[in-house]
Amino acid sequence: MTDSGAVVYSLHPNCQGGDHYFSDSGHFYIIFQEKGTFRMTTNMNQDTNAQEHTLPPNWKNNLYYWAVQDHFNFLKPVSDWGVEFCCAFSFQDNCADVYSVHPDVLNFLPGGLSVTKGPTFGIWENIKTIKNDSNTQLTWEKKITKKVGYNKEKMTQITHNWKIAASVSIESGELAKLIAKLQLSFSAEYGGSHVNTENESWNETTEVGELLKFELKPNERVYLWQYKLCLGEEPVLFCRDLTIDDEPNPPTEVPLPPAQP
Template identity: 70%
Template sequence: MSSIIPRSKAKGTDICAINKYYYIIRSDLGCYMQTSDLNKGADISVFSLHPACQNGDHYIGGDSYFNIINGNSCRRVTNLTTDSDAVVYSLHPKCQGGDHYFAAHGYFYIIFQGKGTYRRTTNMTKDSDAEELKLHPNHRDGLYYWGPPSSKQTGFSFLKPASEWGVEFYHGPDLGTDERTAVYSVHPDVLNFLPGGLSVTKGPAIGMWENIKTITNDSTTPVTWQKKITKKVGYNKEKMAQITHNWKIETSASIESAELAKLIAKLQFAFSAEYGGSRVSTENESWKEATEEEEQLTFGLKPNERLYLWQHKLCLGQEPVLFCCDLKITNEPNPPTSPAQP
C-alpha cells in the first residue's frame, strides 16, 4: 500500500500549526503550504520558503513564532518566507535528539518514539519546568506530529500511516492516554502536497511500454525499412493541472503552478515503491506540454521478420503523465521488461 513518506525520511519536511493555520513545509520544493483546515482543504495558499528556513530537522509552531530545529540548535522566526526577526539559540542536552517536536498550551513537547516517552518543557534552552512522561502505545507510530493552531489550545495531532481508510490524522487531548481521540481524513488537495501523496490521490507511479508501431516483412528477401514515425513526447497538461488546481500560489512564491506540479510529479516518480514511486529519474525527459513529434528510423528486416516499436511512458495509477523520449525495438510482441534509461 502506498503511503506518505515519514518526516524521519524526508529532511526539511514537517507539519506545524500557528495563528489559526496549519503549515506543511517542503524544503525539497522550496515552498510551504498554509491551510485553515487539513480535513476540508480550506484556504490553501503556497508560499516560498526562505533559504535560511530550509532543510530543518523539525518545524514547530506556537506563540506567533516558527521554531526550526537543526542539529542541536534552533532558529526562531516570525515568517518562513522572509526569515523575519530571526534568533538562533542552543538546545538543552535533554531537549536534543527527539524524533518529533511540537508546541501546545505554553509547552514544547519532544517525542522519543524508540523509548516510548515524551518530554515537555516551557523552554528548550534551559529545559525549564521539564518532565518526561510515558507515551501511550497507540500514539507511537505517527509520521508527523503537530500542536493546535492557537497556543491557548491544548491537545495534539499526528498523521498515521496509510490504512484501508486512506490517510488520516488523529487528534487527542493527551499523549499519555487514548481517551477522546478523534480521527479525521486528510483532504486530497492537502495530500497532493505531502511527499508520497500523489500515490494516494492518483495512484502509484508505474512505468510501462506502449506499442506504437509494428513493422512486418512478409517477403522472402531482406528489406530496409526507412520511415518517419510519430510519437507523443512531454507531459499530460490536463492531469498535471489537477494537482494544484485548488491551490493559491502567492506572488511571493518563486515558482508557478505548472512548474510546481511538475516538480511534485518528478519527485514522486523518484521515490521508492514503498511510497508509491518507481525510482526513476526524469531529469533528462522533456517536461514540456505533450506534442506529436516525428523521428526518422532506418533498420533492416530479415525475410518474414516482424519487429515491434515501443515507447516508454510514466503513469500515476492508470493515467499517463509523462510520455518519454525513449524508444525500443524488439522482435517479441510482449512489452520490454527492462526500464527506460533516462
Template identity: 45%
Template sequence: MNAIELYTTPVGPAQEFGPVHQEGLSSAESIYQDWTPTNGSLVPHKDAPGTDIFYNQRGFFIIRSDLGCYLWTEDPKSGAGIKIQRLHPACQGGDHYLSDSENPPNIYIIKGDTYRVVKDLSTDAEAEVRELAPGCQGGDHYTHCGSWFYIIFQREGGLTYVCDLSTPTRGGHTPLQPDCSKGLFYFTIGKLPTLIKLDEKWGAQCYQYKEFFSNHPRSFSIHPDVLAFFPGGLALTQGASTGGWECIKTLHNDSDSSVTWSDKVTCKVGYTKQQMSSIEHNWSISAEMSIGAGELTKLITQFQFSLKAEYGGRSVRTEQEDWNEAREQEESIQVTLEPKKNLYIWQYQLGIGQKPVLFCRDVQFTKENNPPDRIPLPPVP
C-alpha cells in the same frame, strides 16, 4: 533519433514498402509491461529529509525543503485558503520543524545539535540560533503542547518532555501507547496532540488525543488539496505511479526476401501538464515564488516518480527527460527486415494512476512481440 538500420543481412534485392505492412496499436492493446499501479503511502518523516508539519494559531504548515516552499492552510481538514509560500534559504534543510503557542508564535528549526528560532519561514524574521541540549538530541519527532516540548523516540516507544530545548531543567519521560508509536508525522492542534497514520480502509487520517497519546482518539481526514503536497501524497489523491512500454508501431515482412523499410515514425514526447493541473486549482502561489503552479506540479510529479514503490513511486530519475508540453514528433527510421520477420517499435511511458503523464524520448526495437526488458531511466541510488 537518427535513421536506424536493423536486420541488415542481405537476402535478394531490397524492396521499399511493398511487401511490408505496418500497424499502430491502440493503447488498450499495446502496453505490456509493469503498468499495474503499486500501492501508495505518504513518505514518513524519517524518509523525507527537510520535510515536516506543524500547527500554530496562524494555521497548518507543511514544509518541503526539497521544493523550496511550504504549504499553509487554515485547516488541514477543509483545505481552506491554501497558499504556497517561499521557504527562506536559511530555513531550508531542517531535520525537524515545530511551533509553539506564543503570540506571535515562534517557529523552531532543528538541525543537528542546534536549532533556529524564527517568526516567519519566508523572511527568516528575528532569527536566533541556540544550542540543543544533549538530552533533547536524536529525537524522531518534535512537537510543542501547552508549556512543554515533546520529543518522540519512536523506535524506543517513549517520549521526553522539557520546558526548554536548550536547558531542560524540568521535564520527564513517559512510554508511548503501542498504537501511538506508528505515526508518520506528529504535531499539535491547540492543546491536542495529533499524529498522522495511514488507515488501510480510509487512507491518511489524523488522530487527535485529549491527553498526550492516550487511548480513544478522534480522527479526521486530510483534504485532498492538502494531501497532494505531502511527499507521496499524489499516490493517495491521484493514484500510484505507473510505467511501461507501449508498442507504437509494428512492421511485418510477409515476403520471401529482405525488405528495406524507410519512413517516419510519429510518437508523442513530453509531459501532459493538463493531466496533473487539477492538483493546483485551489492553490494560491505566492508572488515571491520563483516558479508558478505548473512548474511546482512538475517538480512534485518528478519527486513522485523518484520514490520507492512502497510510497507509490518507480525509483527512477526523470529530470533529464523532456518536460515540455507533450507534442507529436516524427523520427526517421530505416530498417531491413528479413523474410517472414516482424519488427516491434516501443516507447516508454510513465503515469500517475492510469493517466499517462510523461512520454519518454527513448524508443526501442524488438523482433518478438515482447517489450524490452529494461527501464530506460536512471535509477534512484
C-alpha cells in the same frame, strides 16, 4: 525568510535516531517508531528535563506529527476511511478526535497523490511493430510519431482548488510539475517508482517525429517500445528514448536511473 544568523547544535545521543521531530510550547518531541516510545525535552542538545513515554496505540506508524498549543496532531496512513487526521489533547490521550483528510490537502503532501490518484508505475508501450512478410531482405525507412513530455493538462487539475498567494514566485502549473516529479522519485512505501526523471523532457506533451531505418531479414519482425510513467490510470511522463528489439514481449529493465536518497 532567510537562514541568516542561524546556529547549529549537535543532538544529544538520547535525541538521535528519531523518526519524527516536532516542537510546541517550549518542548521538543521525538518519535521512535521501532522502540514504540516518544521523548520530550526542553533542549535537544543537553537533553534537559527529559521524559520518555510509551506511544499510545494510535500514535504508532503514522506519517506526519505536529503540535499546536498542547494539541498533538498526526496523519494516519490509509485505513478503511482513507487517510485520517487525528487530534489528541495530551501525550497520554490515545486519539480524541478523528477526521477525514480533504483530497486537496493530500495532493499537496509528499505521497498524497498515491492516495487520491493511485500509485505510480512504469510501463513499456508498443508504439509500432514493423514486419517483413516477404522471403527477401528489405530496407524499411519511415518517420514514426511518438509522444514526448509531461501530461500537464491532467496534473494541473490537482491545483484547481488551491489559492496561491501573489507573493509566491511559482505558478500552479510549475508547482504541479514539481509535485509530480517528487511523487515519481518516492519509494514504493509512498506510492512512488523511485526513479530520477531530471534528464527527461518536462515540457508539455507533444508529438514528435523520428526517422528510423532498418534492414529486415525475411519474415522478421521488429518492435518499437516507449517507456511511460503513470499515476493511477493516467500517464504522467512519456520518456524520449525508444527501445527496439525483435521480442514481442515488453522489455523488463527500467530505463531511468534510481532516485537519490
